Amino acid sequence: MRASDKAYQALLEDIVDGTLQPGTSLAEVEQSERLGVSRTPVREALSQLRKDGLIEQTRGRGLTVTDVSLDDIVELYELRQPLEQQAAKLAAQRGNTQIFTQLAAEFRNAERLIEGGDTGIKAYYNLNERLDRAIEDAIASPYLVSALKTLHLHLARIRRLSRRDPIRLKAAAIETLVIIEAIVDRNSELAASATAVHMQQSLRNALETARSRAVTERVA
């Protein structure tokens, strides 16, 4: 693995999991020492992350981790909604039915996973990731897939902020199941509509969580 890829992955993880909080200033030498590589690969990684929108140039010099405000969540969903709808639509038209049939079966079991503590939740998140990858494989269009991938980076950040509310997770699993079943039935219209529903509910949950979290932090 190249040092620049390693630096990118490491920084990406640190930003997504919150080790590098929004607003954190990223000096090249500092990061190169921390990651054990020279400045060159760090620079490359930073410029990639800037393209991803995870870091930004602030006040002339100095790169900082971008903020994730309530507005950002709304704005992110303004991109997410059309992208995921299109993805679901195309997956319904072209997807390998067998794969999605299998995923549907697993999602029918999601409630048990969600109730299974941390390991279960982890398995559930893993299942969601496999679904995302299946959809990406199904649509095959590299432009759309690339846009989805960048989107999912930002979503991962937000998800970290969301509380793992089992009730919401179960509801989400059911919404997702509707989408998958539509894909299996090659019903692209339904897949798109079900995705719209899922997006709407996800956004509402994300906002509620973020709001209460903001209040909690102000109190604490």
Added chain:
Amino acid sequence: MRASDKAYQALLEDIVDGTLQPGTSLAEVEQSERLGVSRTPVREALSQLRKDGLIEQTRGRGLTVTDVSLDDIVELYELRQPLEQQAAKLAAQRGNTQIFTQLAAEFRNAERLIEGGDTGIKAYYNLNERLDRAIEDAIASPYLVSALKTLHLHLARIRRLSRRDPIRLKAAAIETLVIIEAIVDRNSELAASATAVHMQQSLRNALETARSRAVTERVA
């Protein structure tokens, strides 16, 4: 201006305008000599262009300019359609009416521009760019705008392949005018639908042009 930005801009232009044809291999030293900067900024530019999807790593070593096949055009529109629809929708909801009223007036004059030879056509393209920027300003959502910008890079490449058929350009201008008028009227549903129509027609034209172009080249 930084040397790396200069290198990025120069390479971008060369790729979009066809100076660097699809399949062209880009060696770092060669490009750094051509552009008069050292390898470092060239590398940075190349890695940005790779993120944009304009160049790709082929068989282990060697970056090459990505191809634009008929399939690519279809796939690009699978991203373009939802993005532009969303953009039009949001612009209708939030846009500054005055700006779009002005643009509508200019588009009503587009036919005369298109008939005005090369300078007129250029002015027409310029008008379209101003519309794009107005829409981007109106939606304000950085995630969507960023996705649109990357998309437009690829569209610029395709446009170069399309024949400048005045009949198609006039039809496109009328389709665009419908979108703008919907934005002025704050009719987001109509804006989305009109965009869907425009996308469909644009795609059809792009495919037809590309097909005949391919045949011509095979003959020549």
Added chain:
DNA sequence: GTTATCTGTTTTGTATACACTAGCCCTGAA
């Protein structure tokens, strides 16, 4: 004749040294 391996060459990947610029502190004067 075909395939595999070795070696030379070319090109990329990484480290580092140097150049330059923006921000900051300190000094001095109003």
Added chain:
DNA sequence: TTCAGGGCTAGTGTATACAAAACAGATAAC
């Protein structure tokens, strides 16, 4: 006390040297 000016410093931007990896060609073995 406050503001302007001038270095000083920290950190970025660029060039280049060095290391490593990948390809090509040739030679040898089967």
